[in-house]
Amino acid sequence: xxxxxxxxxxxxxxxxxxxxxxxxxxxxxxxxxxxxxxxxxxxxxxxxxxxxxxxxxxxxxxxxxxxxxxxxxxxxxxxxxxxxxxxxxxxxxxxxxxxxxxxxxxxxxxxxxxxxxxxxxxxxxxxxxxxxxxxxxxxxxxxxxxxxxxxxxxxxxxxxxxxxxxxxxxxxxxxxxxxxxxxxxxxxxxxxxxxxxxxxxxxxxxxxxxxxxxxxxxxxxxxxxxxxxxxxxxxxxxxxxxxxxxxxxxxxxxxxxxxxxxxxxxxxxxxxxxxxxxxxxxxxxxxxxxxxxxxxxxxxxxxxxxxxxxxxxxxxxxxxxxxxxxxxxxxxxxxxxxxxxxxxxxxxxxxxxxxxxxxxxxxxxxxxxxxxxxxxxxxxxxxxxxxxxxxxxxxxxx
Numbered sequence: 001x002x003x004x005x006x007x008x009x010x011x012x013x014x015x016x017x018x019x020x021x022x023x024x025x026x027x028x029x030x031x032x033x034x035x036x037x038x039x040x041x042x043x044x045x046x047x048x049x050x051x052x053x054x055x056x057x058x059x060x061x062x063x064x065x066x067x068x069x070x071x072x073x074x075x076x077x078x079x080x081x082x083x084x085x086x087x088x089x090x091x092x093x094x095x096x097x098x099x100x101x102x103x104x105x106x107x108x109x110x111x112x113x114x115x116x117x118x119x120x121x122x123x124x125x126x127x128x129x130x131x132x133x134x135x136x137x138x139x140x141x142x143x144x145x146x147x148x149x150x151x152x153x154x155x156x157x158x159x160x161x162x163x164x165x166x167x168x169x170x171x172x173x174x175x176x177x178x179x180x181x182x183x184x185x186x187x188x189x190x191x192x193x194x195x196x197x198x199x200x201x202x203x204x205x206x207x208x209x210x211x212x213x214x215x216x217x218x219x220x221x222x223x224x225x226x227x228x229x230x231x232x233x234x235x236x237x238x239x240x241x242x243x244x245x246x247x248x249x250x251x252x253x254x255x256x257x258x259x260x261x262x263x264x265x266x267x268x269x270x271x272x273x274x275x276x277x278x279x280x281x282x283x284x285x286x287x288x289x290x291x292x293x294x295x296x297x298x299x300x301x302x303x304x305x306x307x308x309x310x311x312x313x314x315x316x317x318x319x320x321x322x323x324x325x326x327x328x329x330x331x332x333x334x335x336x337x338x339x340x341x342x343x344x345x346x347x348x349x350x351x352x353x354x355x356x357x358x359x360x361x362x363x364x365x366x367x368x369x370x371x372x373x374x375x376x377x378x379x380x381x382x383x384x385x386x387x388x389x390x391x392x393x394x395x396x397x398x
Contacts, residue, residue: 013058017109018051024105025050028098053078053099054106061107068107075103089171148372155180155365162362180366190363193351200262200337200347201330204269208326211270212277213319217311219278220285231282235275245272246339253340260342268340269333273326280325284318317385324378332371 029046083095167175
């Protein structure tokens, strides 16, 4: 049976593709002009170059000279050369990125690819909303990631500034240095803070994983009374504002003699990490086959043996994921440790907070970059464990 195909007419070049691509290029020109101090020139230049590029790409594509995928690379070459002429090496990189976006956008419009993921019967407003929604999601993602992408190169600044120097913008090797990383690894204050975090976070994670896993298993049993109420109380540290939790812990720990002690900080961080363990382990237990534990009991296994030999291997990815979340929470937490800890328990985030408040040291950027890399590694591990858990439970193809 042959597949029914419908030939969709291509959008008008002069009435649709060129105006939108021109506006798209003007937007990037506006940004480039604002950075260089020539807003009007950048606006006009971006619009003209984008319009010319779109006309050339659409013409070549219509003649079957190039394919749609070639547009972004041609755009990168055109804008990259212009950026090199105007701004040197940094202009080359910025221009290439803009050219990729403009070249892709032009042929995306001209070929009608903007309708690829919507039903063929969708109206114009529906198609517009679909693509606008994707654009909004992309913009939100960009504004969330942009500060992180800004911090990383700034951590290699050769000067004691929190801004990009002219040497850095020109990609001059003299503008980059590892001195802030050297200060972090040689400064005794930073090293003591790092050692405190390394001592506190693993201990808090161990307690959070142990108690959170047991709580999740218990709350997953249908015969437990008031399960929902108990679950709400257990995960309340995630919901209650952190400053309220910190103040409550301070007054409570000061009465029982734990305020300002290592044990007090560990228990406080464990309390913050337990909700993450409960949620991840509970999600893993949703697909757990209860007949396996009953079969183990019928074979003579006691509850402890059943847990470690049958249940634990299947929920282990969720347990590890919860533990990683608890570790990140403890390692990055600053508010509670300020209330509960003392100068002897000054952790890495606390040292960063102190540095911002008292001396504004650029070493903070190097520490932030290290923490970002650590978080990325842990989150990558969590994602791999999530996929493994789904495969083990048969929720995704092996």
